Amino acid sequence: MKKKIGILGGTFDPPHIGHLIIADQILNLYKLDEIRFMPNYLPPHKEKLSNTTIQDRLRMLELSIKEHDRFKIETIELKRKEKSYTYNTMVLLKQLEPDHEFFFIIGGDMIDYLPKWYKIEELMELVQFIGVERPMSKGETTYPIQFIDIPSIYISSSMIREKIANGQSVKYLLPEHVISYIEEHKLYGTK
Numbered sequence: 001m002k003k004k005i006g007i008l009g010g011t012f013d014p015p016h017i018g019h020l021i022i023a024d025q026i027l028n029l030y031k032l033d034e035i036r037f038m039p040n041y042l043p044p045h046k047e048k049l050s051n052t053t054i055q056d057r058l059r060m061l062e063l064s065i066k067e068h069d070r071f072k073i074e075t076i077e078l079k080r081k082e083k084s085y086t087y088n089t090m091v092l093l094k095q096l097e098p099d100h101e102f103f104f105i106i107g108g109d110m111i112d113y114l115p116k117w118y119k120i121e122e123l124m125e126l127v128q129f130i131g132v133e134r135p136m137s138k139g140e141t142t143y144p145i146q147f148i149d150i151p152s153i154y155i156s157s158s159m160i161r162e163k164i165a166n167g168q169s170v171k172y173l174l175p176e177h178v179i180s181y182i183e184e185h186k187l188y189g190t191k
């Protein structure tokens with residue numbers, strides 16, 4: 001049977017409850033079979049922002065999703081070891097799994113940036129996008145994105161990295177297991 005799969009691509013440095021909430025809301029509202037969290041190898045548009053390794057990002061993601069039986073991890077971009085252009089990834093995924101229907105999930109900041117994406121016109125033809133509003137971003141677009149109305153969450157990975165570096169609490173902003181991992185491995189300037 002044709003499965004409906006949501007893809008949440010990201011850097012996840014670190015993953016936080018914003019990612020988990022949007023994934024669960026969309027899974028439920030779109031009646032998807034699963035959500036795959038897809039860490040990129042090299043984000044196309046970001047400088048390296050922290051000293052975490054790919055293994056750290058992957059492990060934190062595993063710890064984040066382990067209690068949800070419909071949350072999975074898609075490692076296709078980690079295996080390719082190149083800049084993670086979504087168009088290339090989705091072409092490959094659709095070749096590998098031709099029977100599945102894919103939905104690519106993006107937050108408002110990424111929607112603002114879409115005109116700069118690699119082969120954006122072709123990508124829009126290839127996969128349905130689901131957009132989530134995000135505080136501080138316009139999230140307006142002429143691309144055919146389906147917007148979904150879910151609680152807006154003012155949390156970002158950069159906010160979390162900054163709080164940790166300043167010795168401030170991040171309790172409840174990300175899963176406890178991930179906080180323990182960050183402390184154990186002294187990530188993001190943990191004091």
Ligand SMILES: Nc1ncnc2c1ncn2[C@@H]1O[C@H](COP(=O)(O)OP(=O)(O)OP(=O)(O)O)[C@@H](O)[C@H]1O
Pocket residue numbers: 008009010011012013018019022049105106107108109110132133134135152153154155156157158159
């Ligand atoms: N709080 C949020 N609300 C809506 N979308 C979000 C939220 N946090 C992340 N996203 C979306 O999830 C995807 C992956 O995000 P990413 O891993 O880059 O986290 P981030 O919080 O945006 O990180 P950073 O602060 O380092 O830019 C992107 O499409 C992003 O827009």
Ligand SMILES: O=C(O)c1ccc[n+]([C@@H]2O[C@H](COP(=O)([O-])O)[C@@H](O)[C@H]2O)c1
Pocket residue numbers: 008009010011012038040043044045046084085086087110116117118
């Ligand atoms: O393909 C592109 O040109 C492109 C440009 C920017 C971001 N993306 C993808 O969008 C997703 C969210 O990106 P990020 O950097 O906010 O984590 C992630 O899967 C990126 O690989 C893709």
